[in-house]
Amino acid sequence: MSLAVDAPRRWRKPPFIARAWLRWTLTLGAALYLALALCTTEVSWTRVWQGIPRGMQFVAAFFPPDFASRWGDIVDGIAESIWMTVVATAIGIALAIPVGIGAARNLAPAPVYYVCRAVLAVSRSFQEIILAIFFVKLFGFGPFAGCVTLVVATIGFYGKLLAEDVEDMDPAQAEAVRATGASWLQWINFGVQPQVMPRMIGLALYRFDINFRESAVVGIVGGGGIGATLDTAFLRYEFDSAAAILLVIIGIVMLVEYSSGFVRRWVQ
Amino acid sequence: MAVAFRDGTRVWRRRERAAQFAVWAAWLVGAAVFVACVQLISDKTIWAFVTDAPTQAADLAVRMVPPDWGFIRVLWRPLWDTINIATLGTVLAIIVAIPIAYCAARNTTPSATLVRPLALFVIVSSRSINSLIWALMLVVIVGPGVFAGILAIGLRSIGFCAKLLYEAIEEIDERQVEAVRATGASRAQVTAYGIVPQVLPAFAGMSMFRWDINIRESTVLGLVGAGGLGLPLNAALTSLAWTQVSLILLIIIATVVVSEWVSARVRHAII
Numbered sequence: 200m201s202l203a204v205d206a207p208r209r210w211r212k213p214p215f216i217a218r219a220w221l222r223w224t225l226t227l228g229a230a231l232y233l234a235l236a237l238c239t240t241e242v243s244w245t246r247v248w249q250g251i252p253r254g255m256q257f258v259a260a261f262f263p264p265d266f267a268s269r270w271g272d273i274v275d276g277i278a279e280s281i282w283m284t285v286v287a288t289a290i291g292i293a294l295a296i297p298v299g300i301g302a303a304r305n306l307a308p309a310p311v312y313y314v315c316r317a318v319l320a321v322s323r324s325f326q327e328i329i330l331a332i333f334f335v336k337l338f339g340f341g342p343f344a345g346c347v348t349l350v351v352a353t354i355g356f357y358g359k360l361l362a363e364d365v366e367d368m369d370p371a372q373a374e375a376v377r378a379t380g381a382s383w384l385q386w387i388n389f390g391v392q393p394q395v396m397p398r399m400i401g402l403a404l405y406r407f408d409i410n411f412r413e414s415a416v417v418g419i420v421g422g423g424g425i426g427a428t429l430d431t432a433f434l435r436y437e438f439d440s441a442a443a444i445l446l447v448i449i450g451i452v453m454l455v456e457y458s459s460g461f462v463r464r465w466v467q
Numbered sequence: 468m469a470v471a472f473r474d475g476t477r478v479w480r481r482r483e484r485a486a487q488f489a490v491w492a493a494w495l496v497g498a499a500v501f502v503a504c505v506q507l508i509s510d511k512t513i514w515a516f517v518t519d520a521p522t523q524a525a526d527l528a529v530r531m532v533p534p535d536w537g538f539i540r541v542l543w544r545p546l547w548d549t550i551n552i553a554t555l556g557t558v559l560a561i562i563v564a565i566p567i568a569y570c571a572a573r574n575t576t577p578s579a580t581l582v583r584p585l586a587l588f589v590i591v592s593s594r595s596i597n598s599l600i601w602a603l604m605l606v607v608i609v610g611p612g613v614f615a616g617i618l619a620i621g622l623r624s625i626g627f628c629a630k631l632l633y634e635a636i637e638e639i640d641e642r643q644v645e646a647v648r649a650t651g652a653s654r655a656q657v658t659a660y661g662i663v664p665q666v667l668p669a670f671a672g673m674s675m676f677r678w679d680i681n682i683r684e685s686t687v688l689g690l691v692g693a694g695g696l697g698l699p700l701n702a703a704l705t706s707l708a709w710t711q712v713s714l715i716l717l718i719i720i721a722t723v724v725v726s727e728w729v730s731a732r733v734r735h736a737i738i
Contacts, residue, residue, distance in 0.1 A: 212660075215667060233558075236551045240617070246610040254608035279511070282504040289501050324723045328599060328687040329716070332704065337523050339516030342508045389481075416597040420690070423511070433603060445596060452595035 257438065264446055265439035269432065273444055276428030277451070279342050280414040283424050287346045287414075288407045291353025298354060299361030300387070306365060319362070322355035327413050328420060335421040345422030349410045356409070360402055361395065368394045397463075404459035411455060415448055527709065534717060535710035542699060542718060548613050549695035549722070552688065553681035556620025561674055564625050568632035575636055575662065586629070593626030598684045602693040611692035619693055620681050627680075631673045635666040672734040679730035686719045696722075 216222040266273070301307045301315035327348055334344040368391060376390030418426020425444060432441040469480040469487075482490065570576050571586035602619035609615050639662060647661035689697020696715060703711035 215671075232554070236555060239547065240551055240555070240613050242614040243610065243612070246612075247614065250609045257604070257608055279507075282507045285500060285504045286508060289497075320724075324683075324720045325716075326683050326687045328690065329700075329719070333527075336527070337520040339513050341511050341513065343512040343517060346508060412595055412597060416599045419599060419603075429600070445600070449592050449595045453591050456591070 260436075260438035261442035263439065264442035265437070266443045269428075269437070269440040269443070272428050272431075273425075273440075273447060276418070276425035276444070277447060280411060280418075280424035280426075283342050283346045283349060283414045284407060284411045287349030287353060288403065288410050290346075291350040291410075292357055292403055292406070294350065295354045295357035295361060299358035300365065300391075302358060302362035303365035305368075305370070306387075306391070315358070315362075319355055319358045322351050323359065327352050327417060331417040331420045331422045340421045340423070342423030345414060345417040345424055345426075348417050348422055349413060352413065353406055353410060357402065357406055361399060364395045364398055365391060401459070401463045404455075404462060408452065408455045408459060412448070412452060530709040531713040533710065534714035535708070536714065538711045538714050539718075542696070542715065545689070545694075545696045545699055546718060546722065548616075549685045550682065552613055552616040552620055552685040552693075552695050553678060553726075556617045556685070557624060557674060557678045557681050559617065559621035560624030560628050560677070563621070564628035564632060567625065568629040568636060569658075571629060571633040572636035574639075574641070575658070586633075590626045590629045590633075593622055593624075594630065595626075596623070598623035599687065599691060602688045603691045606692045611694070613694035616685060616688045616693035616695055619688060620685055623684070624677050624681060627677055628673065632666065632670055635669045635673075636662060639665040668737050671737050675730045675733045675737075679726050682726040683723055686722070 214222060216225065298315050298318055301311045302319055304312055307315065330351055331345060331348040334347045338344040338347060372394060373386065373390035377386050381389065414422075414424040415426045415429065418424040418428070419430045421427070425448065429441060429444045432438070432444060469483045470477045471480045472478070480487070567586050567589055570582045571590060573579065573583070576583045576586070598619045601622045602615055605615040605618050605622075609618065643665065644657060644661035647657050652660065685695050685697075686700075687697045689695045689699070690701045692698070696719060700712065700715045703709075703715060
């Protein structure tokens with residue numbers, strides 16, 4: 200807190216960044232960057248201007264959402280997405296647990312640690328879509344490729360968070376279990392697992408939610424699920440059906456979110 | 468404490484019998500659902516393609532090395548565009564997310580019955596639609612290019628930023644707000660001096676985190692025509708120029724790693 204010493208004393212709000220030179224460098228740098236970025240971004244305002252009435256038409260084409268005429272396809276797509284989500288979340292988490300434990304510095308020896316960290320870094324650095332493009336090329340069109348994509352993404356996400364959580368655990372409890380003469384597996388099962396479990400269940404549900412949402416886009420590049428149905432609707436200019444699909448996706452995501460909040464409270 | 472008798476001695480058990488059965492039942496149901504889903508997927512899979520995958524992968528790997536290093540001349544501009552899409556999109560999202568979060572937080576919302584559900588709906592719909600789908604729609608509306616990408620990233624990030632911000636606002640220490648209010652501060656002053664200082668560090672960290680995610684997401688927006696590195700990636704993929712594809716992938720990895728490092732450093736400095 201900076202207090203002016205001279206009378207009359209007047210309180211001033213402390214700045215967010217305490218060091219003055221850093222504050223000014225960051226502010227100037229940000230301003231310079233924004234100016235550069237805005238200047239070099241080619242926005243054809245005439246096109247945007249023309250686009251507004253087209254956008255209106257486009258939005259109007261969404262209303263009213265047409266659930267009826269493609270209902271069969273929508274149900275098929277959603278069902279496929281849900282299978283993909285269930286399978287990918289289960290397999291992904293099953294694979295992420297050993298990798299995550301291996302990537303925790305306080306449990307794993309150095310070579311295992313570096314290998315597991317590398318696995319996590321690689322599986323996290325590609326966007327799901329890029330992975331999906333390659334898996335579709337390798338495994339052919341359909342939910343299998345989408346499923347593999349989501350498994351890889353889940354390993355990266357879940358393994359990293361599990362590793363961080365294990366690293367943050369209370370060593371005293373783990374030490375106490377080890378002092379009873381527990382084997383390594385018993386140590387993990389009774390000393391480490393109960394500490395990370397509540398958060399991990401919450402994260403598993405969160406990842407389920409993410410996987411469902413991602414399953415809606417891997418379909419765009421051929422990975423099966425509701426995304427394929429959505430893409431077809433866009434390509435056929437059936438925007439009212441597309442609106443229906445988007446609303447169904449939003450509805451299911453909301454449902455998953457509410458139920459996951461409920462389950463999380465029940466676990467804790 | 469759960470205890471079982473075995474050979475006349477008391478043995479510690481982790482759970483009571485009923486709880487143990489409930490856990491087993493849950494595992495049984497979960498496993499059944501999982502197997503059913505696997506079955507349904509495998510019905511829709513052409514296994515000949517899957518068994519062929521290792522050959523395909525080897526073939527692809529051969530075609531992808533060495534990367535076409537000369538192609539990098541063409542990529543500087545899309546790289547700059549990608550960074551701009553992520554940054555400007557994040558800035559846009561933050562600007563819009565602040566009032567929405569303010570309306571969505573239970574302790575600051577102007578009206579809990581009318582405004583709050585509306586704000587929550589905005590948050591959920593922004594979050595549940597992927598930026599690629601936003602881009603798909605925006606390319607139709609504003610035309611292909613960087614602008615559509617910025618809007619797509621912005622719209623997708625509003626939900627994320629607003630959700631985390633409103634949760635942070637709901638978790639603030641009410642006593643500090645009370646103290647500021649007790650000095651006779653107006654509503655705006657209470658917000659500025661009681662609420663903002665409490666959520667600012669968390670919010671700044673979260674914005675950096677979102678920026679990092681957005682860098683990753685903006686690399687693929689070009690696949691649907693919304694500018695950035697996805698544009699040359701799409702072109703290289705469709706023309707089967709695999710050496711160019713591998714170079715673009717390397718650049719994407721490098722960008723993501725650098726942005727993650729920057730974001731981690733900044734968050735570390737803030738918190």
